[in-house]
Amino acid sequence: MTISVENTLPNYDNLPDACIISLAEYGAIAVHGTEQSKYLQGQVTCDVNTLTDNNLLLGGHCDAKGKVFSVFRLINRQNIHLLLQPITSINQSLAELKKFGVFAKVTIEQTTDLAFYAVAGKKATAVLHQKFVELPNSLTPVLQVGSTTIVYLAGKLTRYLIIDEAKAAEQMINDFALVTYSQALWNLIEINEGFPLLAPETVTTYVPQMLNLQAIHGISFTKGCYLGQETVARMQYLGKNKRALFSLKSKSANNELITLQAGDIIEQQLGENWRKAGDILASYISDDGIYYLQAVLASDIDSTTNLRIKNHENSALSLVELPYNLAE
Template identity: 60%
Template sequence: MTITIDTTKPSLENLPNNYLISLDDYSAISLMGEEQSKYLQGQVTCDVNELEQKSLLNGAHCNAKGKVFSCFRLFNRQQQHLLFQPKSTLEGSLAELKKFGVFAKVEILPADQLSFIAVVGEQATEKLKTKFTQIPDNLTPVIQQDTTTLVYIAGKVTRYLMIDETENINTLMTSFEFPVFSSQVWTLLEILEGIPSLTLQSDNEYVPQMLNMQAIQGISFTKGCYLGQETVARMQYLGKNKKALFSLSGENTGEIKTQVIEKQLGENWRKSGDITSIYQADNGQCYIQAVLNNDITSSTQLRIKDHPASSLSIIDLPYTLNEE
């Protein structure tokens, strides 16, 4: 069964009304076993005990110093916890989870047997209704239908995750008759929604608040101890965090080789932060996610360090930062 993937990189305005995304650059960590919830609760920033009620959580996995290995969406599939994230962060996070997991009744593995695709667009919901008897929504964002797990991703654009074994996913993809894009388009949507997507080398660099995890309900400040909890709490209650995650856009930036973003100070330019993920459309439009000093405003002049003529604008995010 041959799946044709459109490898072009359209700008936001040039994306079709409906399409699929083959999420080859994304996967998940799977936790199974008697103590899977108890163990994970002591490792990540979100309250795993809320999963039964909410069914979908944002979260981060940190080291002992509170620096982030990975940001993920957590949901269940067939009695296992799945931490869905870019493959770029999966290996490091998996190794750390397994390191401490030997002391608990839990099996921790990459979800290599599963494939992930997204259905996006105005007719995504109606199309899914022709194939499944139940469709996830804001109230019930995760549904298991036969062998397929469906996850509703709230945001400006309607989108769903579909998770199943590869053969079943391929069958679903061919039945949709939507164009299929590469996983870079998913990264574009994450950038626009302000969801941390650490697709570039940035692990062990940031505490969760620098990635806006508190703004997307990815940190529980009442759950008790977990790895890195002291640093995360100190950042929250002592107001020590001076950085935040921003979404930016620019044109004609050329090939970007550095991750450094600079801001103008008088006649000089100084480093303001680093790029965490990037999407460069074929028409020259560029969409960037970056951790910058949180005093940045819409009037701040920003550029990419190795492109002095570039100019970046801030994209409004669908949430506000909670600094209380």
């Protein structure tokens, strides 16, 4: 069975009322066994002990210095803990989890039998109601219907994750008869929602607070020890963190086609000069030439600051309001 994927790249203001997104570059680390929760509790920033079959946790996996391997959404599916994330951040995180996992009664592996899709847009709920009587919501964000796991993601745009075995998922997606977009559109939405997207170039570069994990409730400061916890606590209570994650957008369409990658530099204007302001984590360029970027900048940067992409003088950027408060 083949699903046709639309190659157009709409801008954020012209998204369809409802669409499917094929998350071909999305995956999960599966942790299962009698000590799955106990083991993960000592490895990640969120409080795994609060995980149920129907809730959703956000979190990060850090090295001993508090630098982030991955940012994930954690759910429980069929008694298996799944750390949902882009495939680009799985490799190092998986290797580190497996390295310490030999001392616990757990099995840790990357999923290979599951397919991931998203249904997004202001009419996404109505579309899913064509097939499902009950849907997850902000109070109960995870619902299991047969072999299908549906995850509601709160934010500016209505979104649901659909997780199932590949054949069943593809059949369902075809039944909806909606336009299916590539994962690039998912990245655009994540950028606008302020959810961190890590590439291999930016893994183990930032502590969780530089990626706003404290603002999206991805860090528990009461759970006790976990790998990197001392650095995370020091940043929180001593106020040493001076950087944060931001969403940016070009002010107008650009005629210049810029090829961007994680680690590229954002500059800010200081008087008549330009100086480094931060680094790009992820990017999306719509077909009409609008640039959407996710970058780590100084946490106190002013919204009136002139910003641009280094070596591209005409790439004027502005900050996009995040759907959460950085002071949280």
